[in-house]
Amino acid sequence: MAQESLKQTAGGTGGFKKILTTEFYLLIFLVAILVVMAIAAPDFYSVNTIMTVLNYFSYLLIAAIGMNIIIITSNIDVAAGSIMSVVAIVIAFVGKTGAPLPVFMLVGMAAGLILSWVNGLFITKLKIPAIVATLATTQLFVGALPLVVEGSIYDLPASFTWLAFKAKLFGVLPASVVFAAVITVGFMLFMRYSRFSKKLYAVGNNIHAATLTGINVNKVMVLAFVIAGPLYGIAGTIIATGGQRVTTTMANGFEMTLIAAVVLGGTSIAGGSGKIIGTVLGAFILSLITPAMNYIGLSSDWSDAVMGGIILLAVIVASISTLTKNKKVIITPETGQPGAIAAAAEVK
Amino acid sequence: MDEVLRLNNIVKTFPGVLALDDMNFDLNKGEIHAICGENGAGKSTLMKIVTGVYKPDSGEILIDGEPVVFEDPNDAFAKGIAIIYQETSLFEEMTILENIFLGHEYMKKAGPIPVIDYAKMRSEALEIFKIMNVDLDLNERTKNLGMAQKQMVEIAKALSHHSKILILDEPTASLTQREVEALFSIVRSLRDQGVAIAYISHRLEEIFELCDRVTVVRDGRYISTKLVAATNKDELVADMVGRSMDNYYPKADVTIGGELIRVEHLSQEGILSDVNFHIDKGEIVGFAGLAGAGRTELALALCGFTKIDGGKIYVEGKEVKIHDYRDAMNAGFVYVSEDRGKYGLVIEMSVKQNITMPQLHNMRSGLFLDNAKELKLAGQFIGEFDIKCPDADFLTENLSGGNQQKVSVSKAIAMAPKILFLDEPTRGVDVGSKAEIHGIVSALAKKGTTIFMISSEMPELIGMCDRIYIMKNGTIAGEMNRAEATQEKILKVALQVD
Numbered sequence: 115m116a117q118e119s120l121k122q123t124a125g126g127t128g129g130f131k132k133i134l135t136t137e138f139y140l141l142i143f144l145v146a147i148l149v150v151m152a153i154a155a156p157d158f159y160s161v162n163t164i165m166t167v168l169n170y171f172s173y174l175l176i177a178a179i180g181m182n183i184i185i186i187t188s189n190i191d192v193a194a195g196s197i198m199s200v201v202a203i204v205i206a207f208v209g210k211t212g213a214p215l216p217v218f219m220l221v222g223m224a225a226g227l228i229l230s231w232v233n234g235l236f237i238t239k240l241k242i243p244a245i246v247a248t249l250a251t252t253q254l255f256v257g258a259l260p261l262v263v264e265g266s267i268y269d270l271p272a273s274f275t276w277l278a279f280k281a282k283l284f285g286v287l288p289a290s291v292v293f294a295a296v297i298t299v300g301f302m303l304f305m306r307y308s309r310f311s312k313k314l315y316a317v318g319n320n321i322h323a324a325t326l327t328g329i330n331v332n333k334v335m336v337l338a339f340v341i342a343g344p345l346y347g348i349a350g351t352i353i354a355t356g357g358q359r360v361t362t363t364m365a366n367g368f369e370m371t372l373i374a375a376v377v378l379g380g381t382s383i384a385g386g387s388g389k390i391i392g393t394v395l396g397a398f399i400l401s402l403i404t405p406a407m408n409y410i411g412l413s414s415d416w417s418d419a420v421m422g423g424i425i426l427l428a429v430i431v432a433s434i435s436t437l438t439k440n441k442k443v444i445i446t447p448e449t450g451q452p453g454a455i456a457a458a459a460e461v462k
Numbered sequence: 463m464d465e466v467l468r469l470n471n472i473v474k475t476f477p478g479v480l481a482l483d484d485m486n487f488d489l490n491k492g493e494i495h496a497i498c499g500e501n502g503a504g505k506s507t508l509m510k511i512v513t514g515v516y517k518p519d520s521g522e523i524l525i526d527g528e529p530v531v532f533e534d535p536n537d538a539f540a541k542g543i544a545i546i547y548q549e550t551s552l553f554e555e556m557t558i559l560e561n562i563f564l565g566h567e568y569m570k571k572a573g574p575i576p577v578i579d580y581a582k583m584r585s586e587a588l589e590i591f592k593i594m595n596v597d598l599d600l601n602e603r604t605k606n607l608g609m610a611q612k613q614m615v616e617i618a619k620a621l622s623h624h625s626k627i628l629i630l631d632e633p634t635a636s637l638t639q640r641e642v643e644a645l646f647s648i649v650r651s652l653r654d655q656g657v658a659i660a661y662i663s664h665r666l667e668e669i670f671e672l673c674d675r676v677t678v679v680r681d682g683r684y685i686s687t688k689l690v691a692a693t694n695k696d697e698l699v700a701d702m703v704g705r706s707m708d709n710y711y712p713k714a715d716v717t718i719g720g721e722l723i724r725v726e727h728l729s730q731e732g733i734l735s736d737v738n739f740h741i742d743k744g745e746i747v748g749f750a751g752l753a754g755a756g757r758t759e760l761a762l763a764l765c766g767f768t769k770i771d772g773g774k775i776y777v778e779g780k781e782v783k784i785h786d787y788r789d790a791m792n793a794g795f796v797y798v799s800e801d802r803g804k805y806g807l808v809i810e811m812s813v814k815q816n817i818t819m820p821q822l823h824n825m826r827s828g829l830f831l832d833n834a835k836e837l838k839l840a841g842q843f844i845g846e847f848d849i850k851c852p853d854a855d856f857l858t859e860n861l862s863g864g865n866q867q868k869v870s871v872s873k874a875i876a877m878a879p880k881i882l883f884l885d886e887p888t889r890g891v892d893v894g895s896k897a898e899i900h901g902i903v904s905a906l907a908k909k910g911t912t913i914f915m916i917s918s919e920m921p922e923l924i925g926m927c928d929r930i931y932i933m934k935n936g937t938i939a940g941e942m943n944r945a946e947a948t949q950e951k952i953l954k955v956a957l958q959v960d
């Protein structure tokens with residue numbers, strides 16, 4: 115009798131309900147967009163357009179995975195865009211000398227790592243809230259670049275743009291997509307099978323309890339930024355190598371798209387939850403918006419507003435499902451102590 | 463008996479505070495050893511020493527007779543010590559399985575790379591659940607579990623560490639009776655399997671039901687260790703407070719006036735049904751019942767926090783319509799929540815700010831807040847209720863639980879309610895403050911304020927109230943006068959035992 119209450123009563127969670135996850139709804143939404151495009155603008159499905167979409171998707175996704183890991187720890191990184199701008203300039207300097215992709219990409223990853231690490235240290239060592247720390251470093255990075263470079267670095271050699279124009283799998287598929295695929299699969303496995311990933315979630319869920327469990331919370335947070343940094347580096351490299359000219363503001367503001375992709379993918383901004391697969395879907399949906407609107411004949415001026423609308427819709431849907439689930443909990447539950455009543459009576 | 467843990471002469475200071483002074487404690491294999499003491503007596507600090515969260519300034523910790531030094535909680539885990547905190551420390555978005563093994567996941571090799579061995583974790587978790595006689599889906603996220611289930615996961619987590627020492631810190635604070643029984647049966651079976659259990663509790667009743675020995679601590683000092691079978695409640699309370707139980711419930715005799723509130727056929731779908739009661743002016747009326755009986759829900763509904771579906775509320779003979787708390791306040795209702803930290807106070811704000819908050823409109827001079835007026839109002843209550851704070855600008859988060867509760871009650875009384883709804887007014891409050899709060903309530907009634915008091919402590923209800931209503935399944939199941947009420951009678955009605 116007493117044990118009965120310890121068994122799960124939520125009988126309806128099995129089978130069908132388990133499929134109805136955020137990822138499932140996103141997938142439906144994504145398919146819906148693709149179907150609409152097939153009907154409304156079949157031209158959309160040209161090799162060229164698809165490859166352009168995929169290239170954008172690849173660097174958005176790579177950086178968004180980094181952002182996702184930071185957000186899981188209940189932090190945020192609004193410096194991501196400016197870090198990528200710095201990375202772009204740094205690798206342009208290296209690339210100008212004719213250095214090959216592996217060299218300047220590694221330099222870019224190192225630059226991303228160091229800058230992101232600095233953010234992590236500000237947050238953990240000086241206890242500055244993530245949004246403030248990264249907002250400050252954003253200004254610093256954005257402000258420093260024009261002092262070092264006047265406007266842009268141009269006339270970059272073919273070795274620099276090789277990734278964007280020549281590196282194609284089977285002659286069509288951009289290498290950036292291959293990067294994204296490898297990184298995504300790698301991180302999916304990492305988030306499932308590594309011990310460290312559990313600590314990321316634990317810290318984001320309940321920082322106090324994580325400390326009491328013996329987790330070095332500061333180390334986990336710094337490492338989240340350290341992991342994100344090289345991903346920003348790779349994304350910055352893909353962005354920079356898209357042309358022969360690299361400007362100082364190339365990726366400024368891109369962090370908002372990253373955060374949008376992560377949030378759309380079902381990761382709570384409060385931290386502690388979220389899956390890589392959600393971010394993949396979120397990033398893919400956002401990648402489609404601008405080109406899709408072009409093909410339908412809407413001005414691309416609308417695309418930001420549409421993206422905003424989609425994110426708002428996703429957040430509202432998530433919030434409604436939480437509200438209905440917790441309907442009873444909003445009322446302060448009576449947590450009386452009848453155990454004490456029973457025991458008192460027995461003693462007496 | 464085998465001694466597994468011994469603390470000798472532990473001293474721990476925090477800046478300006480001597481938290482533990484020459485503290486001793488010992489724990490044997492296969493016993494449940496209670497630690498009791500008032501709030502701030504040093505129980506939690508003591509346990510944080512045992513679990514490696516704090517390091518003692520001096521004194522020694524012996525495990526199986528060997529001195530040990532804990533640098534952090536991991537060292538204590540490694541020595542087989544696990545603690546279950548008052549508020550569960552689970553990770554809500556993570557699954558039961560992930561929670562149980564967090565930080566000590568089983569790993570296997572996939573080629574050169576170590577990966578989590580889910581299969582092994584799963585089979586061990588099922589094994590542990592079998593020992594505990596618990597049946598939960600390991601893939602369920604812990605946010606979807608009830609309090610009791612969460613505690614079972616915590617215990618499973620402790621067992622997964624192969625803990626030989628288990629510390630339970632006020633584990634029953636938010637459990638229902640059935641859940642408490644289930645918890646007790648698990649704790650007993652763990653004891654019988656040789657686990658040494660330290661059990662921290664405010665509730666003496668539980669100590670007598672569950673524990674083998676009891677150690678009393680007071681003001682950071684060790685007071686006594688006794689066999690539970692060889693002591694009694696009065697003796698323990700005397701040890702805890704160093705004073706007798708006289709004036710524990712100082713209810714003054716009060717002339718009761720005419721009817722103040724009458725509620726007829728109040729209902730709220732699925733929660734309250736056909737509730738009828740009345741309270742007279744200056745009367746203290748208690749509401750007893752088991753968890754889920756609808757007591758807090760009734761108070762919340764009357765105060766307009768939740769919507770009622772039907773029924774009538776009369777105040778001084780006139781019907782009132784209550785749609786929100788503003789309406790309720792206009793009718794003279796004021797509610798004091800059972801959870802002062804969450805709903806009762808803004809703990810980051812000062813004593814003064816908390817007390818004046820509901821009536822800032824009365825605290826103005828012209829356009830601006832008049833600090834002098836605020837100080838006057840706050841000062842009045844600090845003096846009258848003996849709130850222990852250096853001044854009115856002291857932050858409430860730095861007050862003890864008892865003094866916080868006094869601030870919470872002051873805030874309510876400052877609004878000059880006709881009827882004050884007190885929800886568990888002495889929960890988590892030390893014995894001394896408890897008596898003071900009872901004194902305050904009693905004095906209020908004498909001045910003509912009507913008191914609607916919810917309490918799960920039956921001696922408190924019987925001691926304080928003129929009448930007691932007993933709720934069951936969202937309705938009033940019985941009514942008793944102070945003279946006829948006994949714990950047995952109330953419980954029988956609450957359980958509907960004939």
